[in-house]
C-alpha cells in the first residue's frame with residue numbers, strides 16, 4: 041500500500057534531473073558538509089593531500105574493507121590473511137627495487153618556488169600565471185630534472201644515523217612476500233593460494249591533489265596470489281575478470297568502468313602484464329585498481345638478498361619459485377569512485393534533492409528511524425525501541441529534529457537506503473512506513489517485522505537507478 045507522507049513526495053515523480061556531470065568540487069563539498077572527509081590538520085593550515093575521515097567516511101570505509109575481505113578471504117578456500125608491520129627492515133626496500141627505482145623526475149621553479157613532476161608539466165599550472173604550464177611563462181626558471189624517491193624516511197631507535205634509517209612502507213605487498221615461507225609452512229598452503237592484506241601505505245607524492253585520488257597516506261588492499269609458473273597467465277586473466285565483477289556487483293556503472301591493458305613500455309619493472317581497472321572520475325579515466333602479473337620477480341629478489349630460499353617444494357620433490365598475480369587498490373580510490381557514481385541531483389516536489397545512490401551494503405547508515413512528530417512521547421518511545429532493536433544488527437540512526445521532509449533529505453545526502461517512520465497509525469495498529477531512498481516509494485509494514493525486513497532488503501542484489 042502506498043501512503044501519503046507529510047511532504048507529499050511519494051505522489052511526485054522525478055520532474056527533472058540534472059544532466060551536468062558530477063564535479064570533484066561537488067563531491068568535496070558534500071563530503072565536508074556531511075562529515076565524510078575533512079582536510080587534515082585544518083586548524084594549522086592543513087597538510088597537502090592528507091585527509092581525515094569523519095563518522096560517515098569511517099563507516100563507508102569499514103563497509104568497503106569488509107566487502108573486499110569477504111570476497112577475497114572469507115568466501116574462498118585458497119586465501120589467508122596477513123597484517124604485517126608498516127616499518128620493515130630497510131633491506132626489504134633495497135631488494136624490492138624501491139630504494140633505487142621508486143622515483144619520479146622532479147623539477148623546481150626558482151621563480152615561484154613550486155615543484156613539479158618533469159614528466160607531467162602539461163598537466164601542471166605555472167605558479168605565477170596559472171593559465172600557462174610551468175616553463176611556458178617568461179619568468180619561469182626551471183631546474184634540470186632530478187630523480188626524487190617517493191618513500192618517506194624515518195629513523196628507528198634513539199640514535200639517528202645511516203644505520204637507523206628506515207622507511208614507511210610505500211605498498212603493503214612486500215610485507216606479504218617476506219612472509220611467504222611462514223604461510224607456506226605454518227598455514228600449510230600449496231600454490232595456487234593467496235595472501236591478502238589491508239593497511240596504510242605512504243608515498244611522498246610530488247603532485248598530489250584531486251581529493252582522495254592521490255594521497256600521501258592511503259589504505260591499500262592488496263592480495264598476492266602464488267601460482268605454478270605455467271598457470272600464471274590463466275590466473276592473471278581470472279583476477280582481472282573477478283575484480284571487474286566485484287565492482288559491478290557493488291553497483292558501479294559499466295559505462296564508467298573499463299579494463300585497460302598496459303603497453304610493454306608502461307609496465308612497472310617487475311611486471312610482465314598489467315591491466316588497470318579504470319573509472320571515469322571527474323578528472324577523466326584514471327586507475328582505480330591495478331592487476332599485475334609480477335612473475336617470480338619478488339620471491340627471487342628476496343631469496344637473493346636475504347639468503348632464505350622462497351620457493352615451493354612438493355612432497356614428490358617438485359620444486360619451483362611461484363609466480364605472483366597481484367590485484368592492488370586503495371580504499372580511498374574505491375570510496376571516491378563510489379561517491380562519484382552515486383551522486384545525483386534532482387528536483388522533487390519543486391525542491392532540489394541531493395542523493396547518494398550508494399549500494400545499501402556500502403551506505404554508512406542502513407536505515408533511519410524517524411518519529412513523525414518529534415514531540416510526541418508515544419511516537420518517540422516506539423521509535424527508540426525500534427532503534428534499540430535494529431542497532432544490534434546494523435548501523436542505524438534515530439532523528440527527531442525538524443520537519444520530516446528535511447530529515448529525509450539529510451538521510452538522502454548520506455545515502456541511507458531506507459527510512460522507517462513512526463506515525464499516528466503506528467500507535468493504532470503497530471505498523472510503520474518504510475521509504476525507499478531511490479524510488480521514494482513508501483509502503484506499510486508491521487513494526488515487529490522490520491528487523492527481518494531490513495536484513496532481507498540489505499541482502500537483495502542492487503542496481504543503480506542512474507542511467508548507465
Ligand code: GAP
Pocket residue numbers: 210211212213243245252253254255256258260262327328329330366368369370372373
Ligand atoms: N603493490 C603494487 C602497487 O602498489 P600501485 O599501482 O602503485 O601498485 C596500487 O598502487 C593501487 O594503490 C592503485 O591502483 C591505487 O588504487 C592505490 N594507490 C596508489 N597510490 C595511491 C595514492 N597516492 N593515493 C591513493 N591511492 C593510491
